[in-house]
Amino acid sequence: MERKSLRTRLTLGVLSAVAFSLLAMTWVVSRDLRINMEAAISAQQYSTVSLIAAEIDRSVRERLDLLHELSRTITETMRAGTASSFTCSSGRGRCCGCSTWA
Numbered sequence: 001m002e003r004k005s006l007r008t009r010l011t012l013g014v015l016s017a018v019a020f021s022l023l024a025m026t027w028v029v030s031r032d033l034r035i036n037m038e039a040a041i042s043a044q045q046y047s048t049v050s051l052i053a054a055e056i057d058r059s060v061r062e063r064l065d066l067l068h069e070l071s072r073t074i075t076e077t078m079r080a081g082t083a084s085s086f087t088c089s090s091g092r093g094r095c096c097g098c099s100t101w102a
Contacts, residue, residue: 004012
């Protein structure tokens with residue numbers, strides 16, 4: 001059996017160490033990038049959901065305000081005794097969704 005020279009053994013040892021170091025660095029960088037990417041995507045999704053939720057909330061509040069105003073107007077009209085004149089401006093007798101009252 002032939003022995004390898006010291007130079008050959010050192011070269012193989014250094015190459016093995018370099019290869020192992022490269023694999024270890026690749027794994028560490030890959031893991032770090034994955035963590036950063038997940039954090040960025042999570043932040044973006046949270047931002048998007050927050051914007052959509054704020055728009056829905058604004059829309060619901062706007063409609064609730066309109067309903068409160070309408071109920072106040074109906075109550076005042078009923079107290080005044082003129083409920084029979086309270087019809088939708090479309091002439092259908094009940095609200096068609098036009099939001100305009102005569």
